[in-house]
Amino acid sequence: xxxxxFIAFAAGSLVxxxxxxxxxxxxxxxxxxxxxxxxxxxxxxxxxxxxxRAFFQTTHGGDWSCSSCHTQNPATxxxxxxxxxxxxxxxxxxxxDRFTSVAEAEKWFKRNCNxxxxxxxxxxxxxxxxxxxxxxxxxxAK
Amino acid sequence: MARxxxxxxxxxxxxxxxxxxxxxxxAFLTAESERYRDVHVALGYTVLGLVAFRLLWAFVGxxxxxxxxxxxxxxxxxxxxESIVTFRPQHYVGHNPAGSWVIYALVVxxxxxxxxxxxxxxxxxxxxxxxxxxxxANVMLTLVFVHIAGVVVSSLVHRENLVxxxxxxxxxxTRSGHASGPAD
Numbered sequence: 604x605x606x607x608x609f610i611a612f613a614a615g616s617l618v619x620x621x622x623x624x625x626x627x628x629x630x631x632x633x634x635x636x637x638x639x640x641x642x643x644x645x646x647x648x649x650x651x652x653x654x655x656r657a658f659f660q661t662t663h664g665g666d667w668s669c670s671s672c673h674t675q676n677p678a679t680x681x682x683x684x685x686x687x688x689x690x691x692x693x694x695x696x697x698x699x700d701r702f703t704s705v706a707e708a709e710k711w712f713k714r715n716c717n718x719x720x721x722x723x724x725x726x727x728x729x730x731x732x733x734x735x736x737x738x739x740x741x742x743x744a745k
Numbered sequence: 746m747a748r749x750x751x752x753x754x755x756x757x758x759x760x761x762x763x764x765x766x767x768x769x770x771x772a773f774l775t776a777e778s779e780r781y782r783d784v785h786v787a788l789g790y791t792v793l794g795l796v797a798f799r800l801l802w803a804f805v806g807x808x809x810x811x812x813x814x815x816x817x818x819x820x821x822x823x824x825x826x827e828s829i830v831t832f833r834p835q836h837y838v839g840h841n842p843a844g845s846w847v848i849y850a851l852v853v854x855x856x857x858x859x860x861x862x863x864x865x866x867x868x869x870x871x872x873x874x875x876x877x878x879x880x881x882a883n884v885m886l887t888l889v890f891v892h893i894a895g896v897v898v899s900s901l902v903h904r905e906n907l908v909x910x911x912x913x914x915x916x917x918x919t920r921s922g923h924a925s926g927p928a929d
Contacts, residue, residue: 672779685782688866707872718779 629695629702629737636730655735663720678739694739754914755807761799762911768792793859809839817842834902838918847892854885
């Protein structure tokens, strides 16, 4: 159900995206996650930036957290935990390129969740993280 | 019908082949995880290095390693495929025309995928370079399957073990009729 809802949303975004590149904003993406979370569960109680922040900084029983690469302040430049390469800021306020494509967001959530948690993230988790990242101010300390 | 054991693939050709197969497989398997990003990148460089060597070897290698022994036009490819489907297979000691064209494509794709991977890793270009890198790698994987299918079909049709030949370097060549036709 989660998948079906999201695929419908993704397909709709693709059609829309074909007429206008970068038409998607982070809040559009968040609305998409919200719609798919709502259709998947009647007990869905919304996304929480606070929960997203905690999720972002926890290692979930492994050795990496999201902040291992994206740092505790995702408005600043990150550093790859394996290759030491710089990573452009993740927070949309500091990097307008972030979360402007469903395909891109889904690809990286899938990869990075597998690296950090050893599984894919739920829509709830993705929405929480996105809600957190969207309220990180540019240059914010945390 | 006399059967003759012929030395076809020299050591560099065989080493190149299997190292390329291993590097490409490894790069594909490490593509999705940041934990193996360093391995993935190293394998990408290995692919580029191997192909660069092979291009050089195509001009200075032994007979069947040279491009001149498998520089076929589209006509030869059509003729060859026609000979297969009509059960009158043309036999080639080295690369056959259809296989050669798959190899050309694989070489080009390896270079293009590697270059796009380098650009992605070094943040040259935008998301499209990354998408292109992944798309090219997927096309390459598809062609690898076409290559393997071709090897299986050719091995059955010509009653020779092409995989074994790529290990030992030797092929059994029948010296009669069409069998040795286009081979020389």
